[in-house]
Amino acid sequence: SSGINAEYGGAADSLLCFWRDITAEVEAEELRKDEEQSGKQQELSNLVRQKNYPAAFALSLALGMPYKCLTVTEKVFQDEDGEEVMRNLITDLAMDQLDTLLGYIATWNTNSKHTVPDQKVLFSLLSSKHFPVLARDSKMKHHWEALIPYTERHFERWTKLKQQATIVNYTWGRMKLTQV
Secondary structure, X not given: OOOOOEEEEEOOOOOEEEEEOOHHHHHHXXXXXXXXXXXXXXXXXXXXXXOOHHHHHHHHHHHOOHHHHHHHHHHHHHOOOHHHHHHHHHHOOOHHHHHHHHHHHHHHHOOHHHHHHHHHHHHHHHOOOOHHHHHHOHHHHHHHHHHXXXXXXXXXXXXXXXXXXXXXXXXXXXXXXXXX
């Protein structure tokens, strides 16, 4: 009569079990979490729109949104002092946030479209005061190992592009000389 949907059950082993239906409570908790997540995502969008990149960067790390964090970092690097801002952002991060960021960098690094921003963030991380600690941390080892093959691949691709650009510039210069 109290409105609680519950049952008792027993067996030959003399244990009495109390079963209570918590479906409504679980659904209410999931709804609350969804609303909270939506509110934080809206806050993140507002921070990006307001160009408050430090707060947006931290919130995207906290929310576990690697591609939103990538978008924020791209916007940071569009500013004239973007590299300095990124170094300051990384300097202010705690170890768990650095672990998250390193995982994001490893994820971004798998796609050549994200090479430039992810390598800039990686450089900022490698040149930060945290690097000696990160390099020795055994929990970070899998991130470093994930970065190596794709970083090498990007380096080879950039090297080939640079060689091709040099050849094009040389050929163009020679063509201009023969026309004179």
